[in-house]
Every structure is written in structure tokens, then in C-alpha cells.
Amino acid sequence: MPELSENFKKNLTGFLENYQNFHTLRLHMPGHKGKSLIRSLAGAYAWDITEIHGADSLFEANGILKSAQQETARIYQTGATFWSAGGSTLCIQAMLAQMKAEHRTILAARTVHRAFLNSCVLLDLPVTWIFPRSGSLIGGYYDLSDFEKALQQTSQPACIYVTSPDYLGNLQDIAGLSRICRKYHARLIVDNAHGAHSAFLRENQHPIANGADFCCDSAHKTLPALTGGAFLHVRNSEDAGKIQSHMQMFGSTSPSYLIMQSLESCTDWLAGQGREAIRQCEEFAEQFKNQLSEKYELIGTDPMHLTIRVNGLEFSRILRENYQIECEYADKTCLVLLLSPMLTQQDFARLSAVLLDFCPSGEFIPAQNPPELSRFAEIVCDLRTAALSDWEMIAPEQAEGRICAAVQVPCPPAVPIVLSGERITKETIAFMRFYDLDRIAVMKNIETNHQKF
Ligand SMILES: Cc1ncc(COP(=O)(O)O)c(C=O)c1O
Known part of the structure; x- marks a missing residue:
């Protein structure tokens, strides 16, 4: 008999290692039986299983997946944390289902991702919109007093929904919003899809630490997790009760064990060397942005977003064609480069050389301004x-x-x-x-x- 590893039953990776050591005949889903048709994914298929005996079940977790999610909650210092293999999209659906169950009206900052809008459609949730005072529809800054006014005008129990960081790396005042929410007995939900790293910065900037009730983090966006891996965090464990059943309502009954394994390893990494790697990346980003600010106008304050105010379409073409650098996002108003603690010193040196020494400065590829867009659209139907x-x-x-x-x-x-x-x-x-x-x-x-x- 093969030897049981120390991790057996303790964690998902240990369970999967043992499962493979036993050379079990797989008479269960998935149909690939651990064998890959594609050479490039040869190693991956063997780890891709389903809810077999001992592997637990994500939405009814009571074994290795329960303890693994508790470990994620521990390192993020939340009341409870749930894994999603359906990205932040699934988390947003579940958080909004919770608001529906609490009969709350939704007051949302307008710079939302379409996942929010689609969830409101599915749940038939009407939305009152709050508009940014500066910036654009993609990314901007809000005034706390606009949220307070909206709460004063609402007679129903309410929920404030904001995206922070937004796509450009702008951070909102979550601590300020949470104070207002407490005053009006409202809930605060933060779409922190772009900020999974924020709990591990020099100063903990995570929405839960700043008083949000619920938030979602796409671990796959700025941390070493597979695409689709995300966390739904709950500040107060008493509010966690129904979240899993809301996730189950929208999520696939076959969440990917590959993604879950990557969330477990991401959690282990954050508990170990990840914290230091994130701080080093934060430090580098700070120094680098200081140097860059002499050459370019920069937008946003989140360390992992390097957003430059230039004609991004032109700039991204130069980076791709001349330097083999692929950006996260580009339009005529800006260019977004997404950093990560997984970048090496050599990667940073390469980026520095290109941006500081070779690329034209901002004035040669100036950003264009989008046309005015009125905030008062005529609403014809819901x-x-x-x-x-x-x-x-x-x-x-x-x-x-x-x-x-x-x-x-x-x-x-x-x-x-x-x-x-x-x-x-x-x-x-x-x-x-x-x-x-x-x-x-x-x-x-x-x-x-x-x-x-
Ligand atoms: C602000 C924001 N929220 C939510 C999402 C959805 O996240 P996911 O792709 O993890 O489902 C995205 C995706 O880009 C996003 O940018």
C-alpha cells in the first residue's frame, strides 16, 4: 500500500496527492479519467476531480474544503470566507441575493462591472445610482455626502455597493462609507475584485478591515490563483449563514477542483512568503511610480495598478510590437498595467527600462478626453x-x-x-x-x- 502523506484529509492538495498515489480506477466524473488529450496540460488533468468520497463539496463544505476556507478567513481576518470557482461574478450574485433576502434597496456607485448589473437583472433588484464627482465612468472618485444624501432619502433598509479599487486603481473611502452605513443601519458591499492583495499591504487596506459587511476578491486578478478563483468575505460571522446557499443558487454543481487547489495554495502562500512578496511589490511600485511621475501623469492609488494617462491604444501598440509587453487595458484615455507580487526583480527591471528609458513621454502620445455624458438619462423601463x-x-x-x-x-x-x-x-x-x-x-x-x- 502507498504511504499516506501527513496532509491526508488535512488539505485538498494532500488529499489529491494521496488519491493519485493509490492509482484508483476512476469510475466517476470527469470523463477524462485524469488523462489529458493535450500535451501542454498533461499534468493538470490528473488533479481535476469531482466531489468524490473525502473530497468534500464546496457549497455544503464539511471536511477539507471547510477547513481550507476557514484558513483563508483566518489570514484575511474575516468573520467567514467562501471560495468561488466562478470568479467575483458568483460572489456578487450571492451578496446581492443576500440583500434581496434582507429586503434592502440598492444604492450603487455608477462605476460598476456588468456582473453587478446582470445580478440585479436576475434578482429583479432596482438600483439608485450615485455618480462620481471626478474621473470617468470607468474610474472615478465619489463624495461621501452623496451617499449620505441618498441614504437620507431612502425610507427602506438600504445597502451601499461600491467598486474599489476600480479598473483604473482608484480607491474609495471605505472606512468613511462604513461609518455612514452604520449611522443609517445600511449594509456596505464592496466589489474588491481588483484588490485581493489589499489585506497584505503595509497598511491593511482590505474592505473588511475598513468596515465593509461583505466583499469579493478575484484572487486570480492580482494573486497567484487560477483564472476564476475568488473569495467572498463576510465581516461578521453571524451574516455568513445563508451565503453558501446563495452561492449554490448561482454556481455550477461542478466547481473546478483545479481552481480550488489554486485557492488553497494561494492561501498557504499568503500565510507564508506571500505577505513579504506583496510588500516588496508595493515598495517597488511606490518607487517606480515616483520616478515615472516625472515623465507621465499617473492615475489611481492602488499599488498593483499602474495606470498612465496617455493615448493607451497607441502606447499599448508600442509596448506590444517593440517590447513584447502586453497590457491589461488600453483606451484613448489611459493605459493600465497590472502588477503582481509574482513579478520578479528582472521583470521590474525590464519594465523600468522600457518605460523610463525607451518609451516616448506622455506629451507625445497624449490622452484624449471622452465627450461629455449626462448623468441624467431618461429611464423608460426597469x-x-x-x-x-x-x-x-x-x-x-x-x-x-x-x-x-x-x-x-x-x-x-x-x-x-x-x-x-x-x-x-x-x-x-x-x-x-x-x-x-x-x-x-x-x-x-x-x-x-x-x-x-
Ligand atoms: C470591477 C470588477 N468586478 C467584478 C469583476 C468580475 O470578476 P470575475 O472575472 O472574477 O468574475 C471584474 C472582472 O473584470 C471587475 O473588473
């Missing part, structure tokens, strides 16, 4: 009715006066320009063209579509 209506795709120029159906903005950055149910104006069309969007879904027939689902 989000859900519009998003689930019979729709057609047309060119923006043909859409003036029509009603936006399902939001189909590309990701990245997936921040909707016009919302489902809003009337499309000349301004919207100019804005869409500026961002090179050439199709929009509009409701086919407002009369026949107007019944509520």
Missing part, C-alpha cells in the same frame, strides 16, 4: 424588463431614441455606458464611438415588451 426583452443589435448611429436592452459592453473594462431601460441619446452615441463600440442591443418593441417579468 433594468430587468429591458435586459430580458426581445432585442436587436444595431449600430449606435441607428439607436438614437431607442431603449437599451441587455448591456453588452466588452470586458475589460465591462463598465456599462448606458444601462438597460435607458433611452439612447446623441451623447450616448458619441461616447460609445469614442470607446470604439460599434454595436448596441436595443429593445425591439417597447409596447410588446413592456410587461414585467
Whole structure:
């Protein structure tokens, strides 16, 4: 008999190692039986299992997955943490389902990802929008007093929903928002998809440490986890009760064990050398941004986002074609480079040399300003009715006066320009063209579509 490893039953990786050592005949899903058809993934298939005896079950976790998630909660210092193999998208669905169950009205900062909007459609949640005072729809800064005013005008129990960091790396005042939420007995949800690293910075900047009730972190965005791996954090363990059942409502019954294994190893890494690696990356980013600021205008304060105010389309082409550097996101207003503690000193040296010594400075590839977009769109019908209506795709120029159906903005950055149910104006069309969007879904027939689902 093969020897049991020390980790057997204690963690997922140990369980999987033992499972392979026993050369078990796999008469269970998945159908690949541990064998890969693709050479490049030869090692991976053997680790890809399903909810077999001893492997626990993510949404009813009571064994190795329960203790592993408790370990993630411990290092993030949360009341409870749940793993997602469906990205932050699944976490957002579950957090909003919780708000629905608590009969709360949603007050959301407008720079949301489309995952938020789609969840509101699925759950039939109306939204009151708060607009940024500066910046753009993709990333901007809000005034706390706007949230407070919105809470004062709401008679129902409420929930504030903000994205921080946003796609450009702007951080909102989560501690300030949480104080306001306590004052009005409102919940605070933070989309921290871009900030999984924030608990391990020199100063803990994680939304839960700053008083948020719930938040989601896409571990895969800035930490060493496989794509799709995310955490849903709950500040108060008493609020954790129903979250797993909400995740189960939206998640696949076959969450990927490869992704879960990567979340476990990411957790172990954070408990060990990861913290130091994140701090080193933070330090480098600070120094580097100081040097870069003499040559470029930088946006945002999150250390992992290096956002430069230039014509990003042109800049990203130079980086790709001349230096084999691929960026996270680029448009005519900016370029986003996403850093990570997994970058080596050599990687940083290469990036420094390219940006500081070779690339043209900001004034040679200036950013363009997007056209004005009014914050007061005419709302013709509710989000859900519009998003689930019979729709057609047309060119923006043909859409003036029509009603936006399902939001189909590309990701990245997936921040909707016009919302489902809003009337499309000349301004919207100019804005869409500026961002090179050439199709929009509009409701086919407002009369026949107007019944509520
Ligand atoms: C701000 C924001 N929230 C949520 C999401 C969805 O995250 P995931 O891809 O992990 O589902 C994204 C994805 O890019 C995002 O940028």
C-alpha cells in the first residue's frame, strides 16, 4: 500500500496527492479519467476531480474544503470566507441575493462591472445610482455626502455597493462609507475584485478591515490563483449563514477542483512568503511610480495598478510590437498595467527600462478626453424588463431614441455606458464611438415588451 502523506484529509492538495498515489480506477466524473488529450496540460488533468468520497463539496463544505476556507478567513481576518470557482461574478450574485433576502434597496456607485448589473437583472433588484464627482465612468472618485444624501432619502433598509479599487486603481473611502452605513443601519458591499492583495499591504487596506459587511476578491486578478478563483468575505460571522446557499443558487454543481487547489495554495502562500512578496511589490511600485511621475501623469492609488494617462491604444501598440509587453487595458484615455507580487526583480527591471528609458513621454502620445455624458438619462423601463426583452443589435448611429436592452459592453473594462431601460441619446452615441463600440442591443418593441417579468 502507498504511504499516506501527513496532509491526508488535512488539505485538498494532500488529499489529491494521496488519491493519485493509490492509482484508483476512476469510475466517476470527469470523463477524462485524469488523462489529458493535450500535451501542454498533461499534468493538470490528473488533479481535476469531482466531489468524490473525502473530497468534500464546496457549497455544503464539511471536511477539507471547510477547513481550507476557514484558513483563508483566518489570514484575511474575516468573520467567514467562501471560495468561488466562478470568479467575483458568483460572489456578487450571492451578496446581492443576500440583500434581496434582507429586503434592502440598492444604492450603487455608477462605476460598476456588468456582473453587478446582470445580478440585479436576475434578482429583479432596482438600483439608485450615485455618480462620481471626478474621473470617468470607468474610474472615478465619489463624495461621501452623496451617499449620505441618498441614504437620507431612502425610507427602506438600504445597502451601499461600491467598486474599489476600480479598473483604473482608484480607491474609495471605505472606512468613511462604513461609518455612514452604520449611522443609517445600511449594509456596505464592496466589489474588491481588483484588490485581493489589499489585506497584505503595509497598511491593511482590505474592505473588511475598513468596515465593509461583505466583499469579493478575484484572487486570480492580482494573486497567484487560477483564472476564476475568488473569495467572498463576510465581516461578521453571524451574516455568513445563508451565503453558501446563495452561492449554490448561482454556481455550477461542478466547481473546478483545479481552481480550488489554486485557492488553497494561494492561501498557504499568503500565510507564508506571500505577505513579504506583496510588500516588496508595493515598495517597488511606490518607487517606480515616483520616478515615472516625472515623465507621465499617473492615475489611481492602488499599488498593483499602474495606470498612465496617455493615448493607451497607441502606447499599448508600442509596448506590444517593440517590447513584447502586453497590457491589461488600453483606451484613448489611459493605459493600465497590472502588477503582481509574482513579478520578479528582472521583470521590474525590464519594465523600468522600457518605460523610463525607451518609451516616448506622455506629451507625445497624449490622452484624449471622452465627450461629455449626462448623468441624467431618461429611464423608460426597469433594468430587468429591458435586459430580458426581445432585442436587436444595431449600430449606435441607428439607436438614437431607442431603449437599451441587455448591456453588452466588452470586458475589460465591462463598465456599462448606458444601462438597460435607458433611452439612447446623441451623447450616448458619441461616447460609445469614442470607446470604439460599434454595436448596441436595443429593445425591439417597447409596447410588446413592456410587461414585467
Ligand atoms: C470591477 C470588477 N468586478 C467584478 C469583476 C468580475 O470578476 P470575475 O472575472 O472574477 O468574475 C471584474 C472582472 O473584470 C471587475 O473588473
